[in-house]
Each structure stands twice: as structure tokens, then as C-alpha cells.
Amino acid sequence: MVTTLMHILYGTMVALTFKLNLPLFLIFTNLPDLDALLDVLTDNIKYHTYLFHNILSSIFLLIIGSIFFSFKLVFIALFLHYLLDIAYKREWLYPFSKKKFGFVTFKKKYPFWVYLFYDGNIYFTIISLIIFILFLLFYFF
Ligand SMILES: [Zn+2]
Numbered sequence: 001m002v003t004t005l006m007h008i009l010y011g012t013m014v015a016l017t018f019k020l021n022l023p024l025f026l027i028f029t030n031l032p033d034l035d036a037l038l039d040v041l042t043d044n045i046k047y048h049t050y051l052f053h054n055i056l057s058s059i060f061l062l063i064i065g066s067i068f069f070s071f072k073l074v075f076i077a078l079f080l081h082y083l084l085d086i087a088y089k090r091e092w093l094y095p096f097s098k099k100k101f102g103f104v105t106f107k108k109k110y111p112f113w114v115y116l117f118y119d120g121n122i123y124f125t126i127i128s129l130i131i132f133i134l135f136l137l138f139y140f141f
Contacts, residue, residue, distance in 0.1 A: 001106045002084045004030055004116045009132040014080050016139055020073045028077035040112045050091035
């Protein structure tokens, strides 16, 4: 499970690089994780493995988002989200198949709010923070 913080860090770097509207980009790059809200209510990982993390729903989000905002922004934001999430086993072909694709099975170890900032992968978190700080240094100076 990639944290909201990581989606924000990588989203910020991509939005600044491609000179896209940053707040809007961050909203769209985090949008697919809204399915986790249903899991928070039941305190179980279920909807987050398929509801907004499959090809059909991503096309749906892309079409709806593109009606109101730039196709380029919505496409890159959603693409970045799924790229970061691709390692985790999910039903990417739902509703056509319930087969899970990915490498890592997510197991809930912490209360849900922790996953906004930390997913248990200390190396990914530290490396991402270093990359983000270096990016900001090169971008602004
Ligand atoms: Zn996600």
C-alpha cells in the first residue's frame, strides 16, 4: 500500500516537472484511494483491492475528470497513481476477473490513519523523502 504522503511527494514532483496545476494534480493522483474509505468503515482491506484500482474504474475516472479538467493532467495523475500502486496485488481486471496481479500482498499492520504517512516500508519512505528533497533543491535553486 503506497501512502497518501508518497502519492503527494511523487505527485508534486511530476506536476512541477510537467508544469501542471499542483492542487488539482494532487487531488486526481490521490482520487483512486477513496475506495479505502469504505475499508476504514469496516476496518478490513476489501474494497481497496479492486473498487477504484482496476482498468474499468480508471477509464471511468479519466473520462469523468476529463469532462471538467485537462485530459493531460487527469491522465498523468491517474497513471502516476497506478504506477506507484502496481507492486501490490490487486484485482486489476475487475469485474472481468477476480485474479489478483502484483508482487506484494498487503497486510494491515497499523491503524488506517498511519497509512496516510507510513506503510511499513522504511527504505521506500526514506529514499522517497531524499529524492523529494533533492528534487526541490534542484527545482528551486
Ligand atoms: Zn491506490
